[in-house]
Amino acid sequence: MFAILTHQSINPWGNHMSSSRRDFFARSVQLGVLLGAGVPLLQACGGSDDKRSKVAKSIADGLPPEKGPLRIINYADYVNLEVIADFESKYGVKVEITTIDTDTEATTKLASGAIKADVHHSMASTSIGNLIAGGLVQPLNKSYLTNFPNVISTFNDPWYDPGATYSVPYTFFGTGIGYRTDRIDPALVEAQGWDTIWNATDFKGQVSVLDDEREAFTMAMLRKGVTDINTTDQKIIDQALADVSELIDLVNVKVNIEAYKDIPEGTTSVAQTWSADLIAGAAGYLPEGVTDEVLGFWHPPAGSYVVTNDSMGVLSDAQSPVLAHLYLNFLLDNEVAEKNFSWVGYLPAIAKLDADYVIGAGYVPEHLRNCVPTNDEIAQALYLKPLGATGDAQYETAWAKFTAGG
Amino acid sequence: MTAALPSRRGGSSRIWAAFAVPGIGWLVAFFVVSVYAVMAVAFGDVDPFLKTPIPAWNPLEWDVTTMSNVLGEVFNGYLRPVFVRTFWFVGLALLGCILVGYPVAYFAARKAGRSKGLLLAALVLPFWISYLMRMLAWTNLLQPDGFVNQVLGWFSLPDNRNWLDGDWYTVVIGLMYGYVPFFILPLYSTLERIDGRLIEAGRDLGASSMQTFIRVTLPLSVPGLMAASVITILPMFGDYYTNTYLTSGSPRTEMVGNQIENYLRNTGQPQTGASLVLILMAMLFVLMVYYMVTTIRQQRAAER
Structure with a gap:
């Protein structure tokens, strides 16, 4: 709540651009306070014996939309409520949004039946395969998705969902370094690459890495030239753990996903962060008297640039599956997508909204052009893929060791 | 008439016993069942795709592998520093609570006079x-351009400190600040109930006010001090959001609660998180038993 209030009060775009998906960090804390750590456990207990299998059939063509309500699960503030209102009036239905804090929480609650929904608004790429295998999402009937051709062509056949059978892309972003250009020379960042984070000893306590084990360890791997970022070789993971742990003493590293506000506000000088955070930061988090010129972003060259996206899908036990399809289609409309982006700050995977367009329209400052991954960069991107229970556990355990103090 | 008395007494005692039913029901539903659910998760399995816990409700099916691994890490592995750190933080915060809270409770209970209600x-x-x-x-107060640094600047003290960059004292101060009201109130009620005549007797027998405090007031306030300490440290041990907020996720200040939160919310290893919950509970149980034994001993001593 607090972050949003602050945000809106300094938001140059009026009531728009409230990119606080990253606020889920704060919200997870709030939820924890309210419910206590035991509650998620209990919630997770119900219905897990209910072995579901992959849902093979999509809905038939040409069905009339249901009367609703359309139930959506999504991160807080990760969709423009004006867009929701437009959808409601267009189809004469109510939309109910249940917010989740983490991707894992969404999966857990959907699997246990703690949340019933029609649309999963923001599935992580690493989870989609599991959601399909677990039978939680249904195959889409493309005849309802007339706006699908608006999507950037690379996402027509994504690695996580061949043929985009179960999902349509929502937003996408790349991982790089966000920094203050008034404190660190951009040329130096360009020359040092990922080493910038390890060399930021002048900025102790003002350096952060993403609170995500795969992202943080991948950074360490890429820095050492390892591009097989989905490795389960324990030696490589241990080396990445050792490298990231060095940051504790070297730069007194923080672990969070708040660079979108911490860099503009100046409490962080250098951070491993997502490209969209700089766009959001420039639009909504700069203190008075500070221009967006202070924000810089660097990312590795195409071929070693990690690009991530969130996707929308229809849940297999949706009560309003037709309406859910229509909603997905609505969000893929060029104008709706732009209106949504203008408030959310995370680029939709819509071809029309390329770098030239969003810069020309004033959503992104010219010097942050590299925050918009190009088609080439998307095509050659490295993707963080799911590693199975054992592989994921290797990273999770290494991460617990790092956050425990190295 | 005389024959009716026992039955009447029996009836009324049943009524009084019935008053305990909601409390017992509450305890069973929200404590016993909850703890059992945590155990079922800790000793259960995980769905390979959805990573949701598959609790083992039947104790005969319990798998203790995760628990023994976690115990190994707690006593000899990467979790050891986290536990040691947590004990340090809580201990220091408790010390702070005593130093700040005792005088406040003492003043409010015994010296505040008419302003007692306001206090x-x-x-x-x-x-x-x-x-x-x-x-x-x-x-907001602790950030580099925050109020704390401004105040330090007024007194020509170094005012460019970033208090939020992952220092132990920030977390300890945060814990102390957050829980000190919980500390003061039980202590206040004990101090207020101390019979003033005992203190007067101490003074009459020639003890100085400091000696009276040390020999009379302080020993008599020990039960309150113990209760206040228990009430404060139990939630402190499980706290994770104080740390999360005040250090922006620095690995230097990670507490047990943070590890539990991470394992339960962000990983496919809920059994590890649940095991940590049980281990922490077991440690707190030892403290709780110590508290209860001491209290019972004191009560017996008082009754003699």
């Missing part, structure tokens, strides 16, 4: 604001 209201005031909001307020 009590002031002590209860923090409860009106959510703990979370109070911690968020601290992040």
Whole structure:
């Protein structure tokens, strides 16, 4: 709540651009306070014996939309409520949004039946395969998705969902370094690459890495030239753990996903962060008297640039599956997508909204052009893929060791 | 008439016993069942795709592998520093609570006179604001251009410190601030009930006010001190949001609660998180038993 209030009060775009998906960090804390750590456990207990299998059939063509309500699960503030209102009036239905804090929480609650929904608004790429295998999402009937051709062509056949059978892309972003250009020379960042984070000893306590084990360890791997970022070789993971742990003493590293506000506000000088955070930061988090010129972003060259996206899908036990399809289609409309982006700050995977367009329209400052991954960069991107229970556990355990103090 | 008495007494005692039913029901539903659910998760399995826990409700099916691994890490592995750190933080915060809270409780209970009501209201005031909001307020106060540094600047002290960059003392201060009202109130009620005649007797027998305090007031307030300590340290041990907010996730200040939160919310290893919950509970149980034994001994001593 607090972050949003602050945000809106300094938001140059009026009531728009409230990119606080990253606020889920704060919200997870709030939820924890309210419910206590035991509650998620209990919630997770119900219905897990209910072995579901992959849902093979999509809905038939040409069905009339249901009367609703359309139930959506999504991160807080990760969709423009004006867009929701437009959808409601267009189809004469109510939309109910249940917010989740983490991707894992969404999966857990959907699997246990703690949340019933029609649309999963923001599935992580690493989870989609599991959601399909677990039978939680249904195959889409493309005849309802007339706006699908608006999507950037690379996402027509994504690695996580061949043929985009179960999902349509929502937003996408790349991982790089966000920094203050008034404190660190951009040329130096360009020359040092990922080493910038390890060399930021002048900025102790003002350096952060993403609170995500795969992202943080991948950074360490890429820095050492390892591009097989989905490795389960324990030696490589241990080396990445050792490298990231060095940051504790070297730069007194923080672990969070708040660079979108911490860099503009100046409490962080250098951070491993997502490209969209700089766009959001420039639009909504700069203190008075500070221009967006202070924000810089660097990312590795195409071929070693990690690009991530969130996707929308229809849940297999949706009560309003037709309406859910229509909603997905609505969000893929060029104008709706732009209106949504203008408030959310995370680029939709819509071809029309390329770098030239969003810069020309004033959503992104010219010097942050590299925050918009190009088609080439998307095509050659490295993707963080799911590693199975054992592989994921290797990273999770290494991460617990790092956050425990190295 | 005489024959009716026992039955009447029996009837009324049943009525009184019935008053305990809601409490017992509550305890069973929200403590016993909850703890059993945590155990079922800790000793259960995980869905390979959805990573949701598959609790083992039947104790005969319990798998203790995760628990023994976690115990190994707690005593000899990467979790050891986390536990040691947590004990240090809580211990220091408790010490701070005693140093700050005891004089306040003492003053409010014995010296405040007519302003006692006002003081009590002031002590209860923090409860009106959510703990979370109070911690968020601290992040504003402690940031580099925040109020704390401004005040330091007024006194020509170094005012460029970033208090939020992952220092242990920030977390300890945060814990102390967050929980000190919980400390003061039980202590206040004990101190207020101390028979003033005992203190007067001490003074009459020639003890100085300091000696009276040390020999009379302090020993008599030990039960309150113990209760206040228990009430404060139990939630402190499981706390994770104070740390999260005040250090922006620095690995230097990671507490047990943070590890539990991470394992339960962000990983496919809920059994590890649940095992940590049980281990922490077991440690707190030892403290609780110590508290109860001491209290019972004191009561017996008082009855003699």
